[in-house]
Amino acid sequence: QVQLVESGGGLVQAGDSLRLSCAVSGRTFSNYGMGWFRQAPGKEREFVAGISWSGGSTYYADSVKGRFTISRDNAKNTVYLQMNSLKPEDTAVYYCATSLWAVITTTLSGYDYWGQGTQVTVSS
Numbered sequence: 001q002v003q004l005v006e007s008g009g010g011l012v013q014a015g016d017s018l019r020l021s022c023a024v025s026g027r028t029f030s031n032y033g034m035g036w037f038r039q040a041p042g043k044e045r046e047f048v049a050g051i052s053w054s055g056g057s058t059y060y061a062d063s064v065k066g067r068f069t070i071s072r073d074n075a076k077n078t079v080y081l082q083m084n085s086l087k088p089e090d091t092a093v094y095y096c097a098t099s100l101w102a103v104i105t106t107t108l109s110g111y112d113y114w115g116q117g118t119q120v121t122v123s124s
Contacts (some may be wrong), residue, residue, distance in 0.1 A: 001115045002026040004096050009118030012086055016122070020081040022096030022115055030054075030074040033099035035111055036081045039122075045095070049081060050104035055122035059104045064090075086122045093117040 008020040049070035097111035
């Protein structure tokens with residue numbers, strides 16, 4: 001049984017930083033790409049960042065490029081999202097997901113297992 005458990009969300013002020021973690025079990029973690037998505041109230045879930053199986057390739061949504069950094073530790077079966085210079089528009093529930101493939105994909109259909117989500121709230 002594949003499980004993804006996110007942690008690290010919270011309430012912060014604009015300009016602050018947070019680091020999200022996602023621990024994966026039940027799958028050979030190092031074989032698959034990973035992604036972070038977010039969903040704000042009343043909006044569709046959107047891609048935030050993706051990382052390839054080795055961590056050698058990363059890709060970001062334009063809205064977070066230069067502020068967020070995705071990384072992974074295959075020895076710990078964990079993927080991270082470092083979020084700096086947070087803005088109120090970053091407020092959302094953040095989800096990690098395992099890709100169907102080893103490479104990065106930006107579409108929801110390219111991911112098969114999802115975490116339960118962690119709330120990030122950025123106040124102005």
